[in-house]
Amino acid sequence: MRLLFRFFLRSFFVGDGLAPGSDPSTLAITAAAFFAAPGLAVCMVMTVSGSKLNTDPAVAFFLALSMILAGLLALVLWDDLLPNRLDFLILRPQPLPWSRAVLAKLCAWGVLMTAFIATVNLFSCSMLPIVNAADQASGIAVLRRMGAQALGVAAGSAWIFLWILALRGAAAVFGEGRPVVRAARLALTAALLAAIVLSPELTEPDIYRHLAGAPPLWCAPLFWFLGITHALTGHASAAWAPLAWIGARQLAAALAAAALFYAWSCWQLPRRALATASGRTRGPWPSAFAAGEPRRAAVYRFALATLARSRRHSLLLAAWLGFALAVVLASLASLTWTFPSPTLAQTDAVALAAPLVLCCLIAVGLRHAFAIPIEIRANWLFRVAETEAAPVAAASELPFTATSRSRGGVPPAVPPRWRQAIFGRLHLDRLRRRGEADQREARGEAPQNVAVAQRLLAARDILLALAVLPPLLLGAVLAWRIWGWNIALLQVLFCGSLMLLWIEALLLRFPKIPFTCPYVSGRANLKLWGFAYWLTFSTFAFGSAALERRWWPHPDRIVAASAAALAAAIALRLWNRNWLAALPGCQFEDAPEPVVQQLFFGAGTDLSRS
Amino acid sequence: MAPALELREVSRSFARVPVVRGVSFTLRAGEVCGYLGANGSGKTTTVRMLVGLLPPSSGDIWFAGQNIEANPGAYKARLGYVPEEAYLYPHLSGIEYLELAAGLRGLAGPAAKQKIGGALEIFGLSGSAESALETYSKGMKQKILLAAAMLHDPDVLILDEPLSGLDVSAVLLVRCIFAALARRGKIVLHSSHDLAVVEKVCARVIVLHQGRVVADDSVANLGALMHHESLEDIFKELTHQADPTRSAEDLVELMER
Numbered sequence: 001m002r003l004l005f006r007f008f009l010r011s012f013f014v015g016d017g018l019a020p021g022s023d024p025s026t027l028a029i030t031a032a033a034f035f036a037a038p039g040l041a042v043c044m045v046m047t048v049s050g051s052k053l054n055t056d057p058a059v060a061f062f063l064a065l066s067m068i069l070a071g072l073l074a075l076v077l078w079d080d081l082l083p084n085r086l087d088f089l090i091l092r093p094q095p096l097p098w099s100r101a102v103l104a105k106l107c108a109w110g111v112l113m114t115a116f117i118a119t120v121n122l123f124s125c126s127m128l129p130i131v132n133a134a135d136q137a138s139g140i141a142v143l144r145r146m147g148a149q150a151l152g153v154a155a156g157s158a159w160i161f162l163w164i165l166a167l168r169g170a171a172a173v174f175g176e177g178r179p180v181v182r183a184a185r186l187a188l189t190a191a192l193l194a195a196i197v198l199s200p201e202l203t204e205p206d207i208y209r210h211l212a213g214a215p216p217l218w219c220a221p222l223f224w225f226l227g228i229t230h231a232l233t234g235h236a237s238a239a240w241a242p243l244a245w246i247g248a249r250q251l252a253a254a255l256a257a258a259a260l261f262y263a264w265s266c267w268q269l270p271r272r273a274l275a276t277a278s279g280r281t282r283g284p285w286p287s288a289f290a291a292g293e294p295r296r297a298a299v300y301r302f303a304l305a306t307l308a309r310s311r312r313h314s315l316l317l318a319a320w321l322g323f324a325l326a327v328v329l330a331s332l333a334s335l336t337w338t339f340p341s342p343t344l345a346q347t348d349a350v351a352l353a354a355p356l357v358l359c360c361l362i363a364v365g366l367r368h369a370f371a372i373p374i375e376i377r378a379n380w381l382f383r384v385a386e387t388e389a390a391p392v393a394a395a396s397e398l399p400f401t402a403t404s405r406s407r408g409g410v411p412p413a414v415p416p417r418w419r420q421a422i423f424g425r426l427h428l429d430r431l432r433r434r435g436e437a438d439q440r441e442a443r444g445e446a447p448q449n450v451a452v453a454q455r456l457l458a459a460r461d462i463l464l465a466l467a468v469l470p471p472l473l474l475g476a477v478l479a480w481r482i483w484g485w486n487i488a489l490l491q492v493l494f495c496g497s498l499m500l501l502w503i504e505a506l507l508l509r510f511p512k513i514p515f516t517c518p519y520v521s522g523r524a525n526l527k528l529w530g531f532a533y534w535l536t537f538s539t540f541a542f543g544s545a546a547l548e549r550r551w552w553p554h555p556d557r558i559v560a561a562s563a564a565a566l567a568a569a570i571a572l573r574l575w576n577r578n579w580l581a582a583l584p585g586c587q588f589e590d591a592p593e594p595v596v597q598q599l600f601f602g603a604g605t606d607l608s609r610s
Numbered sequence: 611m612a613p614a615l616e617l618r619e620v621s622r623s624f625a626r627v628p629v630v631r632g633v634s635f636t637l638r639a640g641e642v643c644g645y646l647g648a649n650g651s652g653k654t655t656t657v658r659m660l661v662g663l664l665p666p667s668s669g670d671i672w673f674a675g676q677n678i679e680a681n682p683g684a685y686k687a688r689l690g691y692v693p694e695e696a697y698l699y700p701h702l703s704g705i706e707y708l709e710l711a712a713g714l715r716g717l718a719g720p721a722a723k724q725k726i727g728g729a730l731e732i733f734g735l736s737g738s739a740e741s742a743l744e745t746y747s748k749g750m751k752q753k754i755l756l757a758a759a760m761l762h763d764p765d766v767l768i769l770d771e772p773l774s775g776l777d778v779s780a781v782l783l784v785r786c787i788f789a790a791l792a793r794r795g796k797i798v799l800h801s802s803h804d805l806a807v808v809e810k811v812c813a814r815v816i817v818l819h820q821g822r823v824v825a826d827d828s829v830a831n832l833g834a835l836m837h838h839e840s841l842e843d844i845f846k847e848l849t850h851q852a853d854p855t856r857s858a859e860d861l862v863e864l865m866e867r
Contacts (some may be wrong), residue, residue, distance in 0.1 A: 004638070140846020294722075301706070309742075377697040381758070384661050384691050385714035386683060455714070524719040 049552030169261025193322025320365025353545030355475030746777030
């Protein structure tokens with residue numbers, strides 16, 4: 001039992017996110033330091049500066065932070081919440097009762113969550129009551145405050161964790177692969193991530209008072225558990241006691257739901273674990289918009305299915321979506337708080353920027369997700385199906401390349417002199433290879449590298465379907481409702497062209513099929529370029545929206561700017577397409593050495609890698 | 611001229627350790643050839659070089675009179691491959707995987723759908739075609755791999771342990787498929803440990819030992835040459851295998867202590 005408990009506990013830290021050869025305890029210590037840091041930082045700043053936060057908002061902030069982080073942890077470790085198929089297949093044949101394995105898993109979760117909540121709230125629960133204590137407060141009163149705050153955060157965090165546990169159990173019972181379950185999990189992750197970005201706003205006394213006066217539904221749970229803290233400390237306001245009772249009842253309900261669904265799913269596990277080939281897998285709905293070219297359509301559908309069904313990729317996308325929502329909401333909120341009565345132009349600019357912000361961040365999230373592989377050992381399929389020859393450019397199929405007119409090719413759109421000026425050496429190389437390409441055509445052989453480019457262009461189709469179309473439609477509908485159809489049209493034109501420019505820039509020189517190459521962390525060098533990236537993004541999104549708002553009286557300027565952006569996007573696309581077509585093939589790096597996890601039921605209990 | 615696949619003094623080393631040493635043989639059209647060897651003899655490395663996943667350290671591979679390095683795309687277009695391990699994308703369903711394989715080969719539309727539907731039906735996978743591959747048994751995955759390798763009607767079929775996990779009826783079916791392909795002038799290289807199947811299916815066997823080809827002939831000729839009746843005895847002698855009866859006794863005794 002103890003061995004199993006330790007095994008399950010360690011398995012939380014040994015997963016996809018751990019680099020081969022890394023020590024799980026190092027990860028645990030790093031994570032603990034990371035999560036304890038906000039509490040320490042806030043308390044240290046208050047101590048050093050001698051300032052005192054208003055106690056109630058500060059306690060509310062730390063409670064919200066603890067609840068959100070507990071929820072996110074449960075969502076990130078979603079697959080480990082229940083004993084899974086592998087646990088069953090490995091542990092069931094062992095000479096120990098299955099119930100003991102389930103109990104060990106529950107104990108491991110209990111310990112992990114306790115340690116996690118304690119770490120997150122270590123400094124806030126211990127230092128905040130001391131820093132904010134009145135000068136004449138007794139030691140007992142301070143201890144009472146500490147205990148009440150600890151109880152409040154523990155109850156709040158446990159409440160959200162138990163509900164997610166219940167959801168996990170229900171998902172296992174009623175069909176894990178259902179799109180509605182996946183969508184609900186993603187929406188929840190995005191909402192929690194957005195909340196984490198917005199939570200510091202709670203420390204603003206005005207905002208706190210506004211919310212506490214009449215808590216809206218979405219933040220009511222925060223005030224139930226804040227009620228527990230305040231009721232236990234004997235807060236002057238009598239309104240907290242009823243809220244505390246609601247909190248206690250909600251906690252009991254969450255516990256009952258979690259116990260019910262956990263037990264139900266564990267009872268059903270043998271049937272699920274031993275079943276083969278059950279359930280139907282349907283393609284995600286945007287699959288219907290696949291391009292006509294078979295290679296491009298195949299990669300497009302594969303990428304969509306991966307985004308929809310891979311836990312790691314969908315979580316990553318949810319994180320970026322949550323970040324995008326948080327940026328939009330925070331910019332709207334900060335506008336209200338910074339300017340008590342913002343001008344119409346200020347409000348309009350922020351509202352106009354929303355679709356661009358969503359597009360930019362979802363596109364970045366997708367580009368990030370593309371770089372992370374799924375089942376790297378299965379990419380042999382793409383490698384053996386690279387049925388294109390390397391150095392022969394298919395001149396007749398490419399734009400901006402001269403071709404044999406005698407075969408009825410389409411005349412090039414741009415005169416050769418311009419082409420040479422724009423594409424320089426690349427174009428000269430292509431011209432040099434033209435003779436070879438024409439020979440291939442004469443032999444009746446299919447153009448080759450166009451097919452490579454087609455497969456690589458599938459990444460662009462994904463960005464168009466997921467990062468451009470939905471925000472553009474959302475922006476158009478919002479603009480139509482708020483300002484009327486003429487502004488909505490301008491918004492579609494302006495934002496659409498800027499969005500196209502953004503995705504072309506993101507896919508510049510991206511010679512990979514999404515999800516098929518090993519991920520080298522740190523290659524993007526965020527530490528070095530992070531600020532520049534952020535500056536570029538915010539200037540692009542918010543600056544463009546402000547310009548659009550200013551140009552409303554002059555639609556011709558908006559049309560001209562859109563045309564310029566569109567021209568730049570087309571130029572980038574053609575340049576990129578030429579670059580891709582000149583490649584020897586898609587880029588596949590060598591797969592890393594396989595990593596084998598061992599259980600070590602023998603003398604040593606350490607998990608090691610061989 | 612019927613295309614032939616030829617290895618010329620092909621070698622491959624990993625970290626300066628030679629795994630395949632100067633392997634040469636020619637596979638002719640209409641031939642089903644067994645590729646045998648003990649674990650670590652270099653079979654899978656040879657197969658990976660043959661399908662273009664791994665470049666040889668030295669030597670060349672020629673197909674239809676042309677070095678495959680000169681135009682790997684054209685060679686791969688005529689190649690079907692079943693890998694040793696059933697590495698598939700677990701989140702895709704069987705039909706989605708086959709559609710992906712077909713799409714990557716430029717197949718689409720009703721023709722591709724017909725091929726995929728037919729393959730699923732013949733392999734008995736129609737009922738589970740829409741289930742995720744992660745729920746498939748080993749044999750079902752192997753059938754999907756076989757179907758994916760044949761979708762584009764390749765001239766060369768390279769199979770690394772293709773029968774692993776298949777049930778008896780599927781093994782019989784695959785044996786008949788090999789024969790049918792050979793009759794149509796395809797080249798089939800069947801890398802395997804299963805000597806009984808190779809003996810029945812393959813007209814010719816190539817035996818690899820420590821990275822070198824130690825035998826290349828028909829089973830009958832090898833038997834006559836080495837005075838053995840079964841491929842198992844031939845294989846044991848060629849690869850210097852220890853007496854399995856003695857080894858088994860040693861192991862059981864060790865465990866009894």
